[in-house]
Amino acid sequence: MSDTTSVNDLTEDQAQAELQRLALLISKANQAYHSADDPEISDAEYDSLKRRNLEIELRFPHLKLSDSPTLMVGAPAADGFQKIEHSLPMLSLGNAFDAEDVRDFDSSIHKYLGLKEGAALDYTAEPKIDGLSLSLRYEEGVLVHAATRGDGRVGEDVTANARTVKDIPERLKNAPDILEVRGEIYMSHADFEALNEAQANAQKKIFANPRNAAAGSLRQLDSNITASRPLRFFAYAWGQVSEPLATLQSAAIARLSDFGFSTNPLTKVCKTPDELIAHYQDIEAQRATLGYDIDGVVYKVNDLALQNRLGFRSTTPRWAIAHKFPAELAWTRLEAIDIQVGRTGALSPVARLLPVTVGGVVVSNATLHNEDYIAGLASNGDEIRNGKDIRIGDWVQVYRAGDVIPKVADVDLSKRPSDSEAFEFPKLCPECQSNAIREPGDAVRRCSGGLICPAQIVERLKHFVSRAAFDIDGLGSKQVEQFFEDGWVKDPADIFTLRDRFGSGLQQLQNREGWGEKSANKLFDAIDAKRSISLDRLIFALGIRHVGEGTASLLARHYGSWSAFETAVTNAVIDDPEDEAWSDLLAIDGVGRVMATSLVTAFQQPAERASIDRLVSLLDIKDITRPDAEGSPVAGKTVVFTGTLEKMTRAEAKARAEALGAKVSGSVSARTDLLVAGPGAGSKAKKATELGVETIDEDGWLALIESL
């Protein structure tokens, strides 16, 4: 067989003949696989046929057959990638930076599960690969799509590219009908260096580090380019599965390996935090010789049933943590301190640095947090605790917190210029000259200009179009800034009247570089598409201080419709416990006095209110339908827990109830539907009886939710 001949040594005639032979073999294998139970060739053979085919096509592009098997992977989308919603979100991990954090992680798990301190609990520990995470979906053993993490909920469809990665099998044997495998795409040091050398020889872009090279390679629109890049994949987790893979994390990983995936050989089961830390040190010692980048060690509770009980916080699982290696440090000179103004008016100092390489990336800006941080007064957890202030001209130590955000960590006083002066933090907003006021007890100084401050307006607009808010295709922060400067958009509502404003001529827009009639209309269509918006997104988009994504969704779920929400916050009387609207707002678990005041103030302040009303008149707001009441007996009900819970902790009970669509409140009122009372329940149980609220015990509660 000519299979063994290096592609580089093939003559054109040989290549052509082999391409035809491969096309036939692959097509036969496809048919056999899809129609018969008995494939004629092994998965590994099948994969190697496809890869060989691809390699030859890359070497001899003009010989590519019109019905080439590589074309079956689907042509790349014309612009960018299709979006894919993950069936289960791809979450990030919490971090531990030292042994103490690891012990805290262990004890918080014991606490959450109601286990005694020191009770036996196994963990897995594995290196955290520094690459990009990828989710692979297999249906009936066949790879159907591959998606990047994206924002965790929606990723990009990189299926065609993933198919070119050697470590990613096209088909799996004996896999569940539905199996989503998750893992990390990465590039080895050797491959990275070879790639950069080839890039340099071809006068092409040099990559800063293996991670960037891997990311750049996976996100190629032309999968032939991806195929030429030496990407690898480690599987370490899973998403949706039609049947459980195992009862232990370690066993599930072993199954992924059986399916044909590479799993990391340094994965180990540990019985105590001390063992975890020992394994961490072991891995750290091997770090330089592994041949690929890692940035820490990941610990996971081994028992999957316990993982399930522990569940998730808003963005991270409770049952896993990443123990990070110490960050790389670098010294450089602080050239200037600039002040930025955020959407809430916060004045944030940013360090302009003499560019320096930190952890494989050139850094020229770094955050300085706030006034006190520069003065060397940082209160808690900050690096500058030694009373050193930070001055322009100083030599400062920089690191990338969490390997991302550059921070100034220390100052070298011995190199301080003798004529340097302490930095004076501005007391006026640099953008609008309004007074910048620092409330007592507050760490940040804020511009008091409100909507007269151009910086605040622009930042609010950027927030409005951001991903978690209106997320309008083609209207990002750059465009918003431009439209604001042009005077076209000063208020969120202006976005929705843009089309009318320009009429069909679009003259002004077209005069701008990069905008033609087609792209302008595309933008207007994208804007129109978002006229219909869900209540939670709208509330978040308003950008009311203290009301973020989480609170917005809480409010939307509580009120259900815009009119109910708007009526409540319009009528509420701040700090009046007699007022029904106010007390109803405060009764929402997660909303306190500060948030409620901020909300009500915004709706009762005339200018702000006018802006909201104008916006709302241009929109179609979708009510929130409560999680379907069919499946869950407690959906939409307000539940209160009291007394000692014996089979679960309070936090766990709350999280479970919320997952089932219930609202968990802290206090009993006429609105309470159900009180779950453990032993020792006192005043709440009494009040429930008085109000005629149904009361059950813990077992009753468990029986209720088990009946699903």
Add this chain to the structure above:
DNA sequence: GTGCCTCGAGTTCC
């Protein structure tokens, strides 16, 4: 009142 826990706001670089 104090001590968690979680969320909100602001941050960089590609």
Add this chain to the structure above:
DNA sequence: CTCGAGGCAC
């Protein structure tokens, strides 16, 4: 990603 601060349990 981190810090500060709000909310809530104790």
